[in-house]
Amino acid sequence: MFDTLSDRLTGVFDRLRGRGALNEQDVREAMREVRVALLEADVALPVARDFIAAVTEKAVGQNVLRSVTPGQQVVKIVNDELVAMLGGEGAAPLNLDVRPPAVIMMVGLQGSGKTTTTAKLGKLIKEKHGKKALMASLDVNRPAAQEQLAVLGEQVSVATLPIVQGQQPVDIARRALESAKLQAVDVLLLDTAGRLHVDEALMAEMKAVAAVATPAEVLLVVDSLTGQDAVNVAQSFSDEVPLTGVVLTRMDGDARGGAALSMRAVTGKPIKFAGTGEKLDAIEAFSPDRVAGRILGMGDVVSLVEKAAESIKEEEAEALAKRMMAGKFDMNDLRTQLRQMQNMGGLGMLAGMLPGMKKAKQAMAQSGMDDKVLVHMDAIIGSMTPKERARPELMNAKRKKRVAAGSGTEVQDVNKLLKMHQEMGRAMKQIRKMGGLKGLGQLFASGGMGGMGGLGGGGAAGGMPGLPGGQIPPDMADLLKKK
Missing domain, CATH: 3.40.50.300 (P-loop containing nucleotide triphosphate hydrolases)
Structure with a gap:
């Protein structure tokens, strides 16, 4: 819903963060752009005017302009004012503590x-x-x-x-x-x-x-x-x-x-x-506070965790983790993960909740991706026999042709899904060598899951490992294109 506004604000703040020092004129020019963005987003004129006045007053203070990272300070002020404008920290609960009914x-x-x-x-x-x-x-x-x-x-x-x-x-x-x-x-x-x-x-x-x-x-x-x-x-x-x-x-x-x-x-x-x-x-x-984070491209990890808790059963997650750590990650496990992603709202919803994922989400849209990719992948796996799902290495040219025909896809799509599965398996082996789940954080930090065909986690550059700078790997982009 806030994509257009978020894009405009992200552009303004990227330019602010890119400067080493700011003066009062820089801040006022940025706030003029923010004001236009708010008005174009249908924010009521008095609300936009009051918001800009409050932000500008705080942002032109000497404590901000002389700070080590003035651009970041301005973004924080805007975030705080957005939260205040939307109603303050936390959700407002229903008043149910009255005599029933x-x-x-x-x-x-x-x-x-x-x-x-x-x-x-x-x-x-x-x-x-x-x-x-x-x-x-x-x-x-x-x-x-x-x-x-x-x-x-x-x-x-x-x-x-x-x-x-x-x-x-x-x-x-x-x-x-x-x-x-x-x-x-x-x-x-x-x-x-x-x-x-x-x-x-x-x-x-x-x-x-x-x-x-x-x-x-x-x-x-x-x-x-x-x-x-x-x-x-x-x-x-x-x-x-x-x-x-x-x-x-x-x-x-x-x-x-x-x-x-x-x-x-x-x-x-x-x-x-x-x-x-x-x-x-x-x-x-x-x-x-969560909505403000989404608008400013900071993500909403708390909502993501809540959606995961609602969509994923704890017993299933533990069983899958044990299988992955034991090197038994097969197509059935991949299918389970794909369906969990669907239940959590799809690729677009998940990408929008991850910090720094704005560029990756834009790249997904430019590459012609949508949530049908999850359905296509599920169809490919569903066209395999139980034996093939348990042992993907059995997939030869004849089997791939049969699976492609059964799922309404191309043989190259089957190949790319199998390649993604292999790369995820290799990533799991790397995690085991680094000490199991404890090594996962090191792997994310190093960008070591880049081979996962664009399904990795948040990277330091604001994209995903495997999505440097928010770019979609060519193989994955082809697989995820709309059909």
Whole structure:
């Protein structure tokens, strides 16, 4: 979502870091470029103006200009101000420590993703907070809105309030409260109706529901793709309804990101969650410091580790590590790793979370790569027999031709995958010679995994070993090109 803004800011700061010394004029020129980048990203003008003023005031101080690395100091100041603009350190938690049922009221315009977000939150509350949830649709205007929530409730295994035809929103809210108390529900989620635009009827209905339900949380759901208009919508709701937080949907889209950067400053309320995809588990707590790190190309290793913990079973990881250390890394193991990468969001998502990976990610895009590469690799391995997967050395010309035909790829693609597997095996042998897993850090630092065809780890030059300067090796680029 923040790719364009991140590219612009990275270019500005690369030039600053490349200079040994800075003067006040250098900083002010850089800040003018940052201001233009923010405005082009749809950041609200008052927010961009205040941000630049705060950064400039701190960046032109003598402690910065006379420091050993003034460029790095300026980047740190920008990072700190970005974090402050987005809401401060850490994610803002839901207020669930109230007498049950804790009511969460979802508000927003029609089409912003309220109903799907309600189901996502219901699943999150049940699975991560360990609380019993009940969902109720108060949308009597949009056709099949109540039925949609009921279907989503079945998919996430969260109860929904039975539908009573003709009942109005306030009455539905009362019935939902009574039902929640009778069922000893911890959290009640109310999915309110939306409109195509902010109007008096919409606000009156929400105020009436809030008066009956006395919600602990009133979350405004905003579509990130609406750009600058999302900020106007947030301002309108904030003026009329006692918001406690914001949920941004479609954060995985190609919006310019200004809505997210402006939302906290405009509403004064924290962004609590971000929708990151269409799946019902694609929602995450919005963490300002992590988002700022992604924007400035610093990566988001914490989120990467969390995704790995969610996607990879500890027993499987330990078993794979033992096999790799014992030199038994076969095609089945490679297939397991490829599927884990898919579960964690694919190559683009992973690259975006690693520090210093901006150039590598750009090189991937320029080489015509996308996440279909993981599917193609999986298809190649799936076309092998169990014996061939266990013993890749059996793959002769005849077998390769059969596997290529079965997977819809070319023989050269099969060769490149086999070569990547061999090089990964050699890297594992090198790690064993260096003392097992303890030697892994030394190997990464030395760039010794360069033979892994571009699937290594972060290198000192801001790319990956095997991706010097962020460049994709020719063999890997050919294999990963779109088909």
